[in-house]
Amino acid sequence: MKAIGIILAGGNNEGRLGVLTDHRAAAALPIGSSYRAIDFTLSNMSNSGIGKVAVLTQYNSRSLKDHLTSSKWWDFGRKQGGLFVFTPFISSTDSNWFRGTADSIYQNMTYLLRSNEEYVVITSGDSIYKMDYRKLVQSHEDNGADITIAYQEMDRTDLKNFGIMLMDDTKRLIEFEEKPEHPKTNYASLGIYVISRKLLITLLEEIASRGEYDFVKDILIAKRKELKIMGYAFQGYWNTLSTGIGAYYAVNMDFLKKEIRDVFMNKFPYIETKAKDEPPAKYNKDADVRDCISGSGTIFNGKVERSVIFRRVYTGEGSVVKNSIVMEGCKIGKNCVVENAILDKEVELSDGQQVIGKSVSELAILKKGTKL
Amino acid sequence: MRKKEMIAMLLAGGQGSRLGVLTRKVAKPAVAYGGKFRIIDFPLSNCINSGIDTVGVLTQYQPLRLNQHIGIGIPWDLDKKIGGVTILAPHVKGGDSGEWFMGTANAIYQNIDYIDSNNPEYVLILSGDHIYKMDYSKMLSYHKEKGAAATIAVLEVPFEEAGRFGIMNTEEDDRIYQFEEKPENPKNNLASMGIYIFTWSRLREALIEDRIIHPDSDFGMHIIPKMLDEGQAMFAYRFQGYWKDVGTIESYWESNMELIKALPAFNLYDDFWKIYTNSDHQPPTYTAPKAIVEESLVTDGSEIYGQVYHSVLGSQVIVDKGAVVRDSIIMGNTVIGENAVVERCIVDEECVIGKGVQMGVGENKPNETKPNIYNTGITVVGCCSSVPEGVIIGKNCVVYGKTKSEDYENGRLESGKSVVREGK
Numbered sequence: 178m179k180a181i182g183i184i185l186a187g188g189n190n191e192g193r194l195g196v197l198t199d200h201r202a203a204a205a206l207p208i209g210s211s212y213r214a215i216d217f218t219l220s221n222m223s224n225s226g227i228g229k230v231a232v233l234t235q236y237n238s239r240s241l242k243d244h245l246t247s248s249k250w251w252d253f254g255r256k257q258g259g260l261f262v263f264t265p266f267i268s269s270t271d272s273n274w275f276r277g278t279a280d281s282i283y284q285n286m287t288y289l290l291r292s293n294e295e296y297v298v299i300t301s302g303d304s305i306y307k308m309d310y311r312k313l314v315q316s317h318e319d320n321g322a323d324i325t326i327a328y329q330e331m332d333r334t335d336l337k338n339f340g341i342m343l344m345d346d347t348k349r350l351i352e353f354e355e356k357p358e359h360p361k362t363n364y365a366s367l368g369i370y371v372i373s374r375k376l377l378i379t380l381l382e383e384i385a386s387r388g389e390y391d392f393v394k395d396i397l398i399a400k401r402k403e404l405k406i407m408g409y410a411f412q413g414y415w416n417t418l419s420t421g422i423g424a425y426y427a428v429n430m431d432f433l434k435k436e437i438r439d440v441f442m443n444k445f446p447y448i449e450t451k452a453k454d455e456p457p458a459k460y461n462k463d464a465d466v467r468d469c470i471s472g473s474g475t476i477f478n479g480k481v482e483r484s485v486i487f488r489r490v491y492t493g494e495g496s497v498v499k500n501s502i503v504m505e506g507c508k509i510g511k512n513c514v515v516e517n518a519i520l521d522k523e524v525e526l527s528d529g530q531q532v533i534g535k536s537v538s539e540l541a542i543l544k545k546g547t548k549l
Numbered sequence: 550m551r552k553k554e555m556i557a558m559l560l561a562g563g564q565g566s567r568l569g570v571l572t573r574k575v576a577k578p579a580v581a582y583g584g585k586f587r588i589i590d591f592p593l594s595n596c597i598n599s600g601i602d603t604v605g606v607l608t609q610y611q612p613l614r615l616n617q618h619i620g621i622g623i624p625w626d627l628d629k630k631i632g633g634v635t636i637l638a639p640h641v642k643g644g645d646s647g648e649w650f651m652g653t654a655n656a657i658y659q660n661i662d663y664i665d666s667n668n669p670e671y672v673l674i675l676s677g678d679h680i681y682k683m684d685y686s687k688m689l690s691y692h693k694e695k696g697a698a699a700t701i702a703v704l705e706v707p708f709e710e711a712g713r714f715g716i717m718n719t720e721e722d723d724r725i726y727q728f729e730e731k732p733e734n735p736k737n738n739l740a741s742m743g744i745y746i747f748t749w750s751r752l753r754e755a756l757i758e759d760r761i762i763h764p765d766s767d768f769g770m771h772i773i774p775k776m777l778d779e780g781q782a783m784f785a786y787r788f789q790g791y792w793k794d795v796g797t798i799e800s801y802w803e804s805n806m807e808l809i810k811a812l813p814a815f816n817l818y819d820d821f822w823k824i825y826t827n828s829d830h831q832p833p834t835y836t837a838p839k840a841i842v843e844e845s846l847v848t849d850g851s852e853i854y855g856q857v858y859h860s861v862l863g864s865q866v867i868v869d870k871g872a873v874v875r876d877s878i879i880m881g882n883t884v885i886g887e888n889a890v891v892e893r894c895i896v897d898e899e900c901v902i903g904k905g906v907q908m909g910v911g912e913n914k915p916n917e918t919k920p921n922i923y924n925t926g927i928t929v930v931g932c933c934s935s936v937p938e939g940v941i942i943g944k945n946c947v948v949y950g951k952t953k954s955e956d957y958e959n960g961r962l963e964s965g966k967s968v969v970r971e972g973k
Binding site: 209211249432433438441442443447448449450453454456457458464466467468469471472474476485 | 583584585623624809811817818823824825826828830831832833834835836837838839840841842843844845846847848849850852857861862865
């Protein structure tokens with residue numbers, strides 16, 4: 178593959194994900210019983226033949242780095258290429274945290290300079306989708322574009338959370354509005370870009386010299402007229418966690434749909450994650466588990482309905498879990514009720530506890546390690 | 550020169566013929582176990598958990614799946630720069646025509662070069678036949694403490710069962726003075742577990758000497774008696790804990806079923822002695838709104854739409870609408886069709902059981918062609934087989950291959966009958 182990858186995994190999405198991102202980057206959020214958000218992008222990279230990928234972290238990167246300790250799960254452990262994890266650092270001349278998306282790349286310019294691949298695929302780490310970037314790069318080449326932006330025609334009501342694109346008939350970008358109050362179109366940028374490596378270096382140096390640091394504002398919007406920026410329509414499932422708790426809950430619940438599981442889990446190539454080597458899930462005598470996905474190492478004794486249960490969870494006899502997300506390592510005692518709730522990792526509920534949210538839009542959320 | 554204190558040699562070449570059709574295409578150590586594992590995962594994981602990072606795996610019978618499973622040893626952290634896992638297959642030797650591994654000790658003899666290249670002080674001999682967790686480093690400490698030439702791990706068995714095992718007759722301090730294979734009148738109840746530690750220089754000598762007399766040199770029959778005759782210090786190491794030979798259809802089925810008890814004798818959910826395995830990917834399992842799953846193990850990626858009771862399911866198994874699986878082992882990538890009923894069966898990997906099939910019904914008659922293998926009522930479907938829609942299959946039956954409806958007279962396979970269809 179003639180491209181290298183950059184995954185922007187720095188953000189916590191301005192706190193829109195509440196306590197869930199208190200201690201982790203959005204890219205490290207657990208998804209679909211077995212995965213973390215960044216697994217989807219990492220697997221896309223690997224499955225598209227991109228063998229050299231940089232993950233740029235910043236915000237609370239511990240759990241993300243823990244997840245990325247070995248690159249072998251995504252097949253990046255190669256002599257050529259591999260997985261690079263960059264965090265901001267203090268040097269003798271500079272002590273800056275990343276000041277913007279472009280700055281985070283600029284500060285790791287050596288990664289770009291020391292590569293010789295033609296293109297760079299830039300993505301975020303908190304979107305859930307399966308894309309063959311080879312097709313994106315192909316479209317970029319076919320169009321002779323300077324930058325290509327993957328977009329999707331969306332019928333969602335929260336378009337104002339996205340970058341909205343106005344394009345001509347050839348899909349050349351005319352206007353790009355970042356999070357507009359009144360979107361002119363429903364073509365939303367997916368935050369997935371292809372750009373030639375050399376052009377990226379030139380642009381980053383140019384804007385940095387003016388003290389500008391944002392990829393969208395200072396490159397896409399500012400240069401939309403002088404550069405040939407093209408849209409690439411992506412069909413297929415795409416969702417992001419960046420818009421908040423509601424999106425996080427919805428994405429997880431989407432995995433209860435067969436067509437979504439088929440896309441990510443049953444159709445080659447697969448989404449890979451860090452191996453945890455848990456034994457199979459165990460269903461004891463009175464377990465009643467319906468409309469539910471669950472991870473390995475989990476032990477069920479109680480009733481679970483329409484929920485996403487992660488690895489190594491324990492549910493006690495007589496307990497009821499409904500419309501909820503229960504993350505890795507949670508222990509739910511006997512006769513507990515968990516409804517419309519998100520239990521972050523390692524929450525422990527003693528016998529008889531009740532954690533009930535009013536509805537799926539007003540979820541009860543317990544932060545990591547809570548013991549009740 | 551590199552130096553490893555102890556390396557392991559894992560004998561994984563046996564067919565395990567008493568597992569019948571389950572080992573038709575794969576060696577016994579590669580047979581699936583407990584949903585997501587294969588039998589060989591247990592000794593391999595024990596090795597790495599005991600700090601042994603150099604393991605030679607000796608293959609011979611049907612090694613394809615074993616080779617693919619082990620790869621370069623990544624799941625067990627055995628992908629090492631120095632050491633790691635090495636597959637040792639029989640091979641043609643210079644000048645000579647080369648030969649198969651003729652016996653357990655002969656297999657080690659033929660790989661003396663591999664062992665020498667690691668320059669070990671001690672060699673641990675393992676087989677890929679048993680389910681257990683064991684810290685071999687403790688056994689090594691014992692071996693060193695005793696100043697033994699060989700240490701043999703033993704399990705105390707009830708005296709009335711001792712006749713089924715290789716029995717170590719010992720002095721008070723557990724020094725072995727005699728080895729008896731399946732004695733009629735056992736003098737002792739310490740059964741060999743087939744796990745040996747040898748001081749390499751002693752074993753090396755014995756292998757070379759015995760080679761001249763026995764081309765089919767075997768540890769139990771030749772090497773151990775020979776070293777005992779020479780008066781070498783050999784000790785029994787008493788192991789306490791779960792150890793199960795899964796060599797027969799019945800013991801294999803039982804051992805799987807023990808895992809689903811609420812408090813199993815053998816705990817896989819232990820963080821400090823994990824059993825590692827090679828799984829391609831690890832998607833969640835799904836249970837549908839109308840699914841019932843009770844007293845069962847269900848592995849990653851399985852989708853349950855029907856009912857599963859008291860069973861062990863491998864990865865990516867589909868139990869379709871209305872299907873009922875009871876008291877059965879369903880291995881990976883198998884599909885149980887709509888409204889099929891599967892009772893007390895073992896269905897190997899990548900099988901398709903057609904809609905409305907009923908399996909495991911009728912009287913308990915032993916299998917006609919292999920009564921000594923299939924006689925406990927368990928019907929077995931071999932790897933990659935298919936069973937056409939609507940047929941009825943009895944107990945102790947064997948199904949192998951892509952069977953078609955004409956293979957079933959009146960749509961039935963009576964108890965004790967077999968249907969085998971060769972070819973792709």
